[in-house]
Amino acid sequence: MTPDSGTGGTTMPKQLNDKTLLDLARIAVPGLETLQERKHDNLDFHEVAVWNLEKALRATYELGRSQKGGE
Numbered sequence: 001m002t003p004d005s006g007t008g009g010t011t012m013p014k015q016l017n018d019k020t021l022l023d024l025a026r027i028a029v030p031g032l033e034t035l036q037e038r039k040h041d042n043l044d045f046h047e048v049a050v051w052n053l054e055k056a057l058r059a060t061y062e063l064g065r066s067q068k069g070g071e
Contacts, residue, residue, distance in 0.1 A: 028052045028053045028056035
């Protein structure tokens with residue numbers, strides 16, 4: 001990921017499309033409908049179990065590793 005100028009966030013590599021990103025997020029937050037901001041706290045903020053966060057991080061790492069060539 002690279003710094004995103006202006007927003008203070010990060011940008012994802014081009015090969016990581018929106019559907020893949022949402023699928024990875026759903027590992028941490030099952031039932032997540034969208035990653036778009038909806039300007040309602042109950043829609044934009046979610047509780048996340050640490051074990052689901054770990055699964056999502058591992059899945060993301062493995063995806064990046066496989067796209068790089070499995071190093």
